[in-house]
Amino acid sequence: MTQPIRVRMAPSPTGDLHVGSARTALFNYLMARRAGGAFVLRIEDTDAQRSDPAREAGIYDGLRWLGLNWDEGPDVGGPYGPYRQSERKDVHREAVQQLLANDDAYYDYTTAEERAAEREQQRAEGRPQRYSGIGRHFSAAEVAERKAAGVVPAVRFRAEPKPIQFDDIVIGSIRVGPDEVDDFVIARGDGSALYNMAVVVDDHHMRISHAVRGKDHVSNTFRQVLLYEALGWTPPAFAHLPLVVNRRRQKFSKRDGAQWVGEYRTNGYLPEALVNFLIFLGWAPGDEREIFSLAELVQEFRLERVNRADAVFDPQRLDHFNGVWIRRLDLGDLAERAWSYATAGGLKLSPDQRGYFRSALELEYERLSHLNRTAELMDFFFDDELVPDMRQVRYRRHSAAETAQALELVAALVDEAEPFDDPTLEARMRALASDLDWKAGDLFMPVRIAVTGRRATPPLFATMEVLGRQRCRERLQRALTGLAELATA
RNA sequence: GGGGCAUUCGUCUAGCGGCCUAGGACACCGCCCUCUCAAGGCGGAGAUCGCGGGUUCGAAUCCCGCAUGCCCUACCA
Numbered sequence: 001m002t003q004p005i006r007v008r009m010a011p012s013p014t015g016d017l018h019v020g021s022a023r024t025a026l027f028n029y030l031m032a033r034r035a036g037g038a039f040v041l042r043i044e045d046t047d048a049q050r051s052d053p054a055r056e057a058g059i060y061d062g063l064r065w066l067g068l069n070w071d072e073g074p075d076v077g078g079p080y081g082p083y084r085q086s087e088r089k090d091v092h093r094e095a096v097q098q099l100l101a102n103d104d105a106y107y108d109y110t111t112a113e114e115r116a117a118e119r120e121q122q123r124a125e126g127r128p129q130r131y132s133g134i135g136r137h138f139s140a141a142e143v144a145e146r147k148a149a150g151v152v153p154a155v156r157f158r159a160e161p162k163p164i165q166f167d168d169i170v171i172g173s174i175r176v177g178p179d180e181v182d183d184f185v186i187a188r189g190d191g192s193a194l195y196n197m198a199v200v201v202d203d204h205h206m207r208i209s210h211a212v213r214g215k216d217h218v219s220n221t222f223r224q225v226l227l228y229e230a231l232g233w234t235p236p237a238f239a240h241l242p243l244v245v246n247r248r249r250q251k252f253s254k255r256d257g258a259q260w261v262g263e264y265r266t267n268g269y270l271p272e273a274l275v276n277f278l279i280f281l282g283w284a285p286g287d288e289r290e291i292f293s294l295a296e297l298v299q300e301f302r303l304e305r306v307n308r309a310d311a312v313f314d315p316q317r318l319d320h321f322n323g324v325w326i327r328r329l330d331l332g333d334l335a336e337r338a339w340s341y342a343t344a345g346g347l348k349l350s351p352d353q354r355g356y357f358r359s360a361l362e363l364e365y366e367r368l369s370h371l372n373r374t375a376e377l378m379d380f381f382f383d384d385e386l387v388p389d390m391r392q393v394r395y396r397r398h399s400a401a402e403t404a405q406a407l408e409l410v411a412a413l414v415d416e417a418e419p420f421d422d423p424t425l426e427a428r429m430r431a432l433a434s435d436l437d438w439k440a441g442d443l444f445m446p447v448r449i450a451v452t453g454r455r456a457t458p459p460l461f462a463t464m465e466v467l468g469r470q471r472c473r474e475r476l477q478r479a480l481t482g483l484a485e486l487a488t489a
Numbered sequence: 490g491g492g493g494c495a496u497u498c499g500u501c502u503a504g505c506g507g508c509c510u511a512g513g514a515c516a517c518c519g520c521c522c523u524c525u526c527a528a529g530g531c532g533g534a535g536a537u538c539g540c541g542g543g544u545u546c547g548a549a550u551c552c553c554g555c556a557u558g559c560c561c562u563a564c565c566a
Contacts, residue, residue, distance in 0.1 A: 010566090011566095012565090012566055044566060045566095046565090046566075047565055047566065108564095112564085115563095122490080122491095123490065125490095126490055126491095127490075127491085128490065128491040128492080128562085129490070129491070129562070130491080130562080152564090153564095154564045155564090156564095171493095171494070171495090174493070174494075175493090176492065176493065177492080179491095180491080180492055180493085180562090181492095182562090184563095185563080185564050186564095187564080188564045189564060190564090192564090194563090194564070194565085194566090195565070195566050196566095198566090199566090214560090215493095215494070215495090215559085215560065216559090216560050216561070217560090217561085217566095218493060218494070218560075218561075219492075219493065219560075219561035219562070220561075220566095222492095222493085240494090242494095242495080243559075243560075245559075247499095247500085249558060249559065250558095250559075251559085251560085277501090280501055280502070280514090281501075282501095283502095284501085284502050284503065285503095286503070286504090287503080287513090288502095288503075288512075288513045288514080289513095290501095290502095290513080290514055290515095307502085308494075308495060308496095309494095309495055309496065310495075310558090310559065310560090311500090311501065311502090312499095312500055312501075313500095313501095314499095314500045314501065314515070314516085316500080316515060316516055317500070317501060317514080317515045317516080318515095319515090320514085320515055320516085321515090323528085327528075364527090365527095365528080366526095366527050366528035366529085367526065367527050367528080368527095369527095426524090429524090430524095433524095439524095440524060441523095441524050441525080442524095443524085444524040444525075445524075445525065447524090448524075448525065449525095454525090454526090455525060455526080456525055456526035456527080457525065457526070458525095458526080458527085459523095459524075459525085459526095460524055460525080461524085
């Protein structure tokens, strides 16, 4: 009888979802979905300092935005709740009591000063810095004395010297010698459980089958294994993921770029792109495919194929995936997503412009690298006061005066072209260039600048078609005025 | 100081004893396409597989040392 697959994501409520956490969440999500198991969200807020339910919102938003939906959690409930560690103190306390009762743990009445002194001496002697268990040996009288002096005891696990070993799905067998794990604190003076204790208790009670987390927890795992053993519980399978690191191969942090998922959202990244990028930080399909949707990953992902070496977060690669995914979106979807970025970016859009927005966006498809660049890319479509700066034209082959004459002809052409569409405009403009004995490009660039105000745009005639006769005509007129001023200046 | 783990192009990775004179992708460079900018196509440069020993007919792949890096070493998580 195999246990159902139950995995969890256990972030601290920091206010937003870290990209490293997002990667861990993704791997867990994939595990769960592939096996038809459960993806549990547990908020680890045992540190009262940082605990604030309001700060969970960013975690939820980030996960939801990425499409990493959870089956059980503080907000949706579930059969093994509560899902906030701060609400599970009784369960933790009960387990601490059990360890105390079995003499697997003890109250430690040493003071912080005593422990610091011990560490200091060990350092001076060049010995490993470990808690020697001095608190184990106080007599009843000594304890009474310390109590009277106001010492509040912490609860320490009694770690007997013995080698500890566990099998990790990604790393393999990991072991540590008999003297490596000392008596560690499992509960504070006030009785509240510390991280390792809380994790073990919660993972057990939540029936977690696989603990999939960052490699930075390997050392903790040795302690947790001891706890499982003492409590008489079966530990979950462990899988420790390589870390997401910066260019200097250290833990990814602020100065390495945006570190929160929310920032990627506002910076115009698609969740599909972030997922696709993140999955390759520690995993690869084994063949040469590179583009994967979340749904495809559910089919392909195998924990067994996860790498062991840390992966550098390369923003350029993320950008590449973003472009790929933008181009994969169908126009309706893209328009819907880009709309809010466009207005946020300062474009004044009215609801009746949706059709126009969409037509314009269609032309910008392959030029849109990030959704938050929508406004800067498309503002000329919406600026009805646009005054083209004709100084942008390079008057090498043709003078400003000649250019003005040509634009007059173009204006006339714009007035009468029928229909006012891409092929008609192109045919007539090419004919005009030929009549003038100009190279087509020499004519198109001034027109482009006149009509869009910029040198880089989508193909000119498609752009003009979308802009419409009216706008093109007005802008051409303003360009002509500008050219005249330029001539007199 | 101690321990654990890791080490293939600048980066993400393929590779699990012979198919590797190491493949793909990003970035970079060049060419093509072309009305500009993109996108796309083609090509180039880029890794003596961290170093040194072994094992083997044969090693990026197995073993042992060394080096380097990262993580942990709290009454943080």
